[in-house]
Amino acid sequence: MAESLRLTASESLTIVEATPEALVVEASYGPGGKPPPKHLHPSQDEHFRMLEGTLRFRLGSVEHDLEP
Numbered sequence: 001m002a003e004s005l006r007l008t009a010s011e012s013l014t015i016v017e018a019t020p021e022a023l024v025v026e027a028s029y030g031p032g033g034k035p036p037p038k039h040l041h042p043s044q045d046e047h048f049r050m051l052e053g054t055l056r057f058r059l060g061s062v063e064h065d066l067e068p
Helices: none
Strands: 003-008 011-018 023-028 055-059 062-066
Touching: none
Parallel strands: none
Antiparallel strands: 003 011, 011 023, 055 062
16 A cells, blocks of 8 residues: 655645565655755666656756656
8 A cells, every 4th residue: 555645735746656676666746835945866867757746856956846
């Protein structure tokens, strides 16, 4: 069974799969929400698939907006 975590009133995470090979998480972020803290995965890849809305991210010092 998936475990859901309510972060704020408009943000949640659901752990869909947790195995030694992969951690699959579905996240829902509300407008104006805070981004995840800066972090690094030295031994893992991180991928995102947007279903709706707009995602803003920073690469170096440049901000980018993405849509599905």
